Amino acid sequence: MATVEYAAGSFLSSQYIAATVIIAIAGLLIFRLVSGNKQRLPPGPRGLPLLGHLHLLGMYPHRSLCTMADKYGPIIYLKMGSVPMVAVSSPELAMEVLKTQDQHFASRPQFVAGRILAYENQSTSLQPNGDKWRFMRKVISQELVTGKRLEMSQPVRAQEVLNTMEEILSDGQKGALVDLDVKLTQLVLNQTTLFNFSMKYYGRKRKDKAEKVEEFMAVVKTLGGTKFFLAEEFFPYLGRLDIGGVAKRLRGIAHEADNFYNAILKSHRNEDGSPRVISEKDQDFVDVLFAHQKENKINVSDDLIKAAVQDVIVASSSTSSATMLWALAELLRNPEVLRKVQKELDDVVGRERLAKESDLRDLPYLRCMVKETFRLHPTLPTLFPHFNEAAQKIDGYDIPAKCLVMVNVYSIGRDPKLWKNPLDFNPDRFLNSEMDVKGQNFELLPFGAGRRMCVGYNLGLVTVEFGLAQLLHTCDIFLPEGMAPENLNMDEESGTSVTRKDALLVRVAPRLPSHVYEKAGMSLL
Numbered sequence: 001m002a003t004v005e006y007a008a009g010s011f012l013s014s015q016y017i018a019a020t021v022i023i024a025i026a027g028l029l030i031f032r033l034v035s036g037n038k039q040r041l042p043p044g045p046r047g048l049p050l051l052g053h054l055h056l057l058g059m060y061p062h063r064s065l066c067t068m069a070d071k072y073g074p075i076i077y078l079k080m081g082s083v084p085m086v087a088v089s090s091p092e093l094a095m096e097v098l099k100t101q102d103q104h105f106a107s108r109p110q111f112v113a114g115r116i117l118a119y120e121n122q123s124t125s126l127q128p129n130g131d132k133w134r135f136m137r138k139v140i141s142q143e144l145v146t147g148k149r150l151e152m153s154q155p156v157r158a159q160e161v162l163n164t165m166e167e168i169l170s171d172g173q174k175g176a177l178v179d180l181d182v183k184l185t186q187l188v189l190n191q192t193t194l195f196n197f198s199m200k201y202y203g204r205k206r207k208d209k210a211e212k213v214e215e216f217m218a219v220v221k222t223l224g225g226t227k228f229f230l231a232e233e234f235f236p237y238l239g240r241l242d243i244g245g246v247a248k249r250l251r252g253i254a255h256e257a258d259n260f261y262n263a264i265l266k267s268h269r270n271e272d273g274s275p276r277v278i279s280e281k282d283q284d285f286v287d288v289l290f291a292h293q294k295e296n297k298i299n300v301s302d303d304l305i306k307a308a309v310q311d312v313i314v315a316s317s318s319t320s321s322a323t324m325l326w327a328l329a330e331l332l333r334n335p336e337v338l339r340k341v342q343k344e345l346d347d348v349v350g351r352e353r354l355a356k357e358s359d360l361r362d363l364p365y366l367r368c369m370v371k372e373t374f375r376l377h378p379t380l381p382t383l384f385p386h387f388n389e390a391a392q393k394i395d396g397y398d399i400p401a402k403c404l405v406m407v408n409v410y411s412i413g414r415d416p417k418l419w420k421n422p423l424d425f426n427p428d429r430f431l432n433s434e435m436d437v438k439g440q441n442f443e444l445l446p447f448g449a450g451r452r453m454c455v456g457y458n459l460g461l462v463t464v465e466f467g468l469a470q471l472l473h474t475c476d477i478f479l480p481e482g483m484a485p486e487n488l489n490m491d492e493e494s495g496t497s498v499t500r501k502d503a504l505l506v507r508v509a510p511r512l513p514s515h516v517y518e519k520a521g522m523s524l525l
């Protein structure tokens with residue numbers, strides 16, 4: 001009897017357990033169903049179990065999101081593995097995210113790649129919304145890229161542009177095809193590193209101050225080309241597996257970069273470790289940050305300084321040079337526009353002197369051409385991901401907490417409802433328009449808008465506009481012999497920013513009388 005009782009008891013007990021499990025699963029499903037019904041998520045395509053919609057983004061997420069927007073509308077909900085993502089692609093919804101609800105969406109997701117490469121996400125662009133981020137933005141906007149500082153650093157920028165034009169023209173005179181990709185990338189990197197820590201790395205006339213040029217070039221290239229999405233960003237439980245050894249590789253790069261920044265910090269310190277004494281006008285970004293470290297109002301660690309310096313190098317260099325290269329490629333494909341830009345330069349600057357930054361205000365067509373480039377080729381086509389800590393609503397839809405929010409400025413720039421013949425490169429569309437790129441017009445947002453807007457947009461803009469003005473004024477550029485404009489490859493390469501896939505190789509000839517170059521100290525051979 002006891003045995004039967006025991007057996008029955010045991011039987012009942014396993015029935016009980018099975019029932020409990022079934023009820024639990026059913027309860028969970030019902031809860032999910034009910035709570036899922038309660039939430040009104042934005043529309044979007046059907047995802048796969050576990051993977052969500054990751055497989056739909058492909059190599060060029062901005063373009064895939066643009067195609068999805070055509071089907072599902074200007075707000076889409078996706079799952080990246082276990083991470084929710086919302087993409088908006090209309091000026092109205094961009095305004096909602098970046099202006100009306102700016103305070104809710106002004107944070108950043110904490111990327112695993114950023115933890116490895118950017119000193120625990122301490123760079124300005126990856127910091128979450130908080131005191132340190134506000135501090136860094138304030139230092140950059142009030143001490144690094146103020147109108148006064150930009151004016152003070154103008155001769156340095158101008159000299160670098162001149163050196164680059166001299167190299168381009170010299171190479172062109174030798175009959176070689178000139179790789180504008182290399183020349184303009186090096187130009188912007190020189191300008192950026194001079195601005196950040198008073199050293200430059202490239203060119204015939206470099207002061208031989210900087211060491212390990214190749215290593216530096218490799219690090220910047222790798223950082224610029226890194227896609228910030230590792231598998232473990234979206235599948236946290238895969239973290240320890242490090243599939244493909246990506247995290248290990250990133251740690252190697254981070255180590256190299258760290259050695260490099262340590263040397264820079266050391267060069268800005270005295271033997272005893274105190275910051276070097278230098279007049280205010282000669283201070284670079286590292287000096288400015290050391291001064292704040294000394295004040296000790298907020299914990300400005302060496303890591304924070306290194307993260308900030310690296311951020312400005314990566315954020316400013318790849319974006320500015322890529323924009324110039326897109327502009328030049330469009331001009332080569334649209335010779336009529338090129339002729340108009342050069343005619344304006346001849347009318348305003350003439351052929352008896354070189355252009356100056358102060359000429360830019362009198363070159364409206366050139367500035368329209370730059371806007372048109374930003375419209376068709378925003379180098380950060382979905383901005384950096386925005387992030388909301390708490391659940392919010394956009395356009396009546398529920399946005400879950402901790403969601404990646406992407407603003408697809410690429411889609412907006414090519415929307416036929418907003419732009420006539422959107423795929424044409426036509427700067428004239430901006431001629432009688434008040435629209436600018438400074439975050440007030442949500443149809444055109446190459447620098448974003450609101451609290452997270454690019455903090456160096458004024459420097460970025462002048463770098464691009466002046467670099468192009470000087471290049472197009474001093475040089476005639478042509479496609480390689482026999483290449484038709486429509487055959488110039490416009491494919492994209494997607495990394496931290498979207499650049500041209502192919503190098504831009506051109507033939508170059510001087511446009512100005514030789515005495516103008518001589519007077520400027522340029523030797524063309």
Ligand code: HEM
Pocket residue numbers: 124125126137140145311312315316319320323379380383384385386445446447448449451452453454455456457459460461464
């Ligand atoms: C043509 C050149 C440039 C373009 C197109 C560009 C574009 C952008 C964009 C789209 C963002 C993200 C905005 C968002 O997430 O909402 C950004 C952020 C940023 N940019 Fe730029 N940028 C350029 C040049 C520069 C320069 C010269 C600097 C140097 C001071 C700079 C420093 C930064 C920083 C630090 C951030 C992060 C801001 C934050 O998260 O608070 N950028 N940039």
